[in-house]
């Protein structure tokens with residue numbers, strides 16, 4: 001055995017690249033979906049680099065080839081149907097990996113256990129400590145943990161620090177445990193409907209529980225010191241939720257708070273139109289006048305009704321009569337970009353490629369230079 005690390009002599013570069021590219025399209029269950037972090041490394045590349053760094057080079061071509069095969073698998077040529085720019089589907093030649101532990105979904109096979117063992121063996125029976133002082137989104141520490149190492153991850157950025165906590169620490173500590181949902185979530189009818197549905201309850205039972213919870217909240221309002229669920233026949237155990245539901249509950253809390261403080265920076269605009277049949281009605285010759293900001297309440301919720309207060313209720317009753325409705329817009333962080341009627345982005349949808357937005361809304365496309373230029377950020381109303 002040489003005193004070199006495997007990575008100094010050989011590395012399954014093509015396999016790691018192919019499986020890393022594939023991983024970019026994985027949405028469900030990947031840590032990148034927890035929070036956006038720039039310059040995240042693909043898990044496949046991090047796994048390959050760690051194993052090739054932690055293992056010594058065997059000093060023998062045959063043994064080395066065997067390790068590389070177990071790590072990256074074998075490259076095979078195949079064809080795949082791919083949609084072309086002209087909208088037609090064509091078969092194109094692609095390479096993919098067969099076997100190995102780099103491809104998404106193959107990371108937990110028996111070969112991984114073999115690598116864990118090899119690493120322990122290489123370090124006298126105990127996997128080494130791994131330090132990532134620039135850990136960012138946590139790809140390297142996560143993969144080092146997967147290999148059985150004791151890991152320390154650091155980052156100077158507090159957002160990255162928190163992403164790391166949520167990626168590496170909390171799931172380990174809290175997996176399998178349940179805790180009572182916070183009261184604000186229990187009072188949130190929409191949230192609780194989704195929660196109870198996920199618990200497998202029938203629509204009728206869900207309705208009954210939602211009514212019970214609503215009444216209990218009313219009782220709490222009346223008797224300030226009363227126990228919110230003192231009058232509640234719902235089984236308290238039903239309110240014990242796992243980590244994922246607590247994350248959803250607090251995520252909604254963040255959204256509500258963000259809407260409160262940020263709504264004024266991302267205005268919704270009103271459109272003057274008939275409801276049925278839907279038709280825009282020009283307000284004035286100047287197109288700019290049609291984009292009328294909708295006032296928001298303290299919670300940041302648009303109050304379209306305020307713009308229609310001047311109309312007689314009988315007038316509004318008739319859907320053919322024009323009135324203000326939500327005119328959804330793309331807003332921008334850059335003040336020089338005018339708001340464009342047509343759409344409001346979903347939360348976090350800054351990832352929409354500028355070119356795509358430009359093709360939908362040529363008026364806006366002329367102004368967009370980067371993702372950062374178009375951002376409705378927390379407004380979840382979406383038109384397309």
Ligand SMILES: C[S@@+](CC[C@H](N)C(=O)[O-])C[C@H]1O[C@@H](n2cnc3c(N)ncnc32)[C@H](O)[C@@H]1O
Nearest residue numbers: 039040041134135136137138139155156157160
């Ligand atoms: C390229 S990113 C790391 C990406 C990471 N490997 C991943 O897969 O997500 C570099 C990280 O280094 C962090 N950083 C920069 N200067 C630092 C410093 N002086 N101390 C600690 N972290 C620092 C940045 O905040 C950033 O998250």
